[in-house]
Amino acid sequence: MELAKRVLQLKPSATLAAAAKAKQLKGEGKDVLSLTLGEPDFQTPIAIKKAAIESIEDGRASFYTPSAGIPELLEAIIARTKEDTGVIYQKNEVTVGTGAKFLLYALFQAIINPEDEVLIPVPYWVSYGAQVELAGGIPVYVETSQKTQHKVTVAALETAKTAKTKALVLNTPSNPTGMIYSEAELLAIGDWAIANNCLIIADDIYGKLVYNGNKFVSISSLSKAIQDQTIVINGVSKSYSMTGWRIGYALGRSDIISQMTKLTSQSISNPTAVSQYAALEALSGNQSCVEAMRATFESRLNTIFPLVAALPGVKLEKPQGAFYLYPDVSETVKLCGYSDVSSWVNDLLEEALVAVVSGIGFGTEDHIRMSYATDLETLKAAVQRIEKFITKKMANN
Template structure:
């Protein structure tokens, strides 16, 4: 069955907490595109946020060797293999300048578990989390599942999708406990400059807030941009900061499911106790593969970054040629986030899409191109397009979409 077409849960049969979850829109779009491709349709999908490069050969070989090693056939420490936690600590100091001990590292089943565990460990019912938008779809769901209340703080293309201290302060209440901070950003590709990271960090420190910072795209920056780690820029925040990361994007290992959470020892100890009941250790084979990745060279990410940079320039150029589409140039990650607000309500092939969900549906039906509407990221009127796909497909897909949208009247 197409996952996107699965029946809605019966609210009387599942808890309100779980029944209220909105499935991942990005995965749903990707599943729909793949299902259509399986039917022989020439669908081009811009939905999935994963590199189209293979996992490095030395990482795959490390996993193959791990499978044959009996030491990996049984339970291991819930917090992660000691060698991997040590390597992550070394890698973190090397890449961002943030010094942590191995005891401050929790290895998780991918970045998503790190996100949920961070909120589950910090939040009590009713605690508010300032959530800059556009945001990744998993953040608000994880906050709500952990009993928290997401408070959206919206930035648009006029500021390059960067929120200001003034906006954050206006949204802060006595119930505010956490700021979710992401740079480089999914879905916009926005990168906060050092001075803005410092200003936001000092503001959070002044008000005694926790910061959860997702650094999964740390190495994918362009045009000389840098993505400094907030606890490095504002050292006083280190005792109230959780840093989330993983091997998925840097090493093209999305399916291996290895992420991590870094933070103060007492919080990491609590999160590890939670994980010991939730799932126990992450797959030992995947951990051995991750060890080979983080302890190895960064040449693979340099190669990917060069390719992504070329695609980034191409997709922005192509999107900017479409009347009614406004596309800020992303400085990081591998996403473009164009505004399509000027096209809403206009007639296209006999239809007048009122929102970006309807417009995305029309594009899929009419020209077989799959994009994720901005509603999934808290900001209607936009599309997210991942450019982590072959350039020929990228050009064909945007060209098809552009020809359709040019018909708008």
């Protein structure tokens, strides 16, 4: 039997592949320190878990829900979004899905026709391009530079656009760089998108995780015209440590949102009921847990950043949000006698038992991504092992 070409051509997630290899070595009894997954190491807050248990015990979680999500959750999303960003949405402009990742998939399926192009700034989260291709579209990778903190500019977008350009993916704070677009930068991009009838796909999943006085601005908050040109993708995974619950949500134009909900109805029927009741508590309950986790990530960043930046050959600008470091290790790799980053990353895992993700999966050849969504003891130990690995390789080179 011949399998579908769209699946055969699909590349596995680089982050999940790196994490799987680290897990395999751990299973073999090796003391692997993994800095691969973008997954908070905190337990889901107790109030959220209790709300889920209550929904099981009283029977609410036993049944199908509306495909777009339970009405109470839609209301909570609208209220939380208004409080956090000042942007107001109606119920028909919101839909819930099994994680922000699925909603991105649903969005691309809803808007992309064959040969439509989607602009994706480099570096990018590993699944954007694959999901565009699954929808029959063409990902157009827009280069950025260290000078702009790897943020895309209107000039770069203008160069990359064609008559087939349909949408632009904008992720702030960024995975993998952790950089945040300023209000002025977003306004310029928003006005450009309106002028070029280009839909903005705003991946705001890390919007609550910003550090050291930096500020997150949702592009949808800058004007009603930009809001109407934007679909916001968000969720509870990162801010509330709920990766396993798989609840995300999308906000934007009702004509697009309704098609995404239709796709949900024909694929998964509805998001998992018990997870929706957990998300309801997350979004409408006490928010102190979010600040506690944010402050912990900030402390980790401030501790680990100078240690990584001091490694031989490493070039690294301090991230402003999310929970990743994205160092340029091209010089480090050369000092160690390697010709490419991927080989260096592979040997770092095999010999030093430290797992990181090669930047190739994010669109750049000179970088690695390191997640600091783990405890400080592990982070410090990992950096010490990396330093020893580099020193040993340099001595032998």
